[in-house]
Amino acid sequence: MRNVLAILSTLLVLAASAARAETIVITVNGMVCAFCATGIEKSFKKQTAVAAIKVDLESKKVTAQTKPDVLLADDVVTKLITDAGYAVVDIVRQP
Numbered sequence: 001m002r003n004v005l006a007i008l009s010t011l012l013v014l015a016a017s018a019a020r021a022e023t024i025v026i027t028v029n030g031m032v033c034a035f036c037a038t039g040i041e042k043s044f045k046k047q048t049a050v051a052a053i054k055v056d057l058e059s060k061k062v063t064a065q066t067k068p069d070v071l072l073a074d075d076v077v078t079k080l081i082t083d084a085g086y087a088v089v090d091i092v093r094q095p
């Protein structure tokens, strides 16, 4: 019984420490055309943490999907957008 409890608690700790993939929704000001979208997509795709990237000009939203166990920090996201010439309005993370 003691062994079972030990195994169960180990499993719980492992599950809690494994970082899941995240969806990061970034609201961006200044994107107006397909070239803006492509430029942003390219700079995000260069990041090893990014699994997928989608730019929606109408809603001004850039949606980045991260890989599991890697972090794409807010300051990195902000730098990618500002270096491309646009302004970050908001960053929302979804599990």
Ligand SMILES: [Cu+2]
Binding pocket: 031, 032, 033, 034, 035, 036, 037
């Ligand atoms: Cu443009």
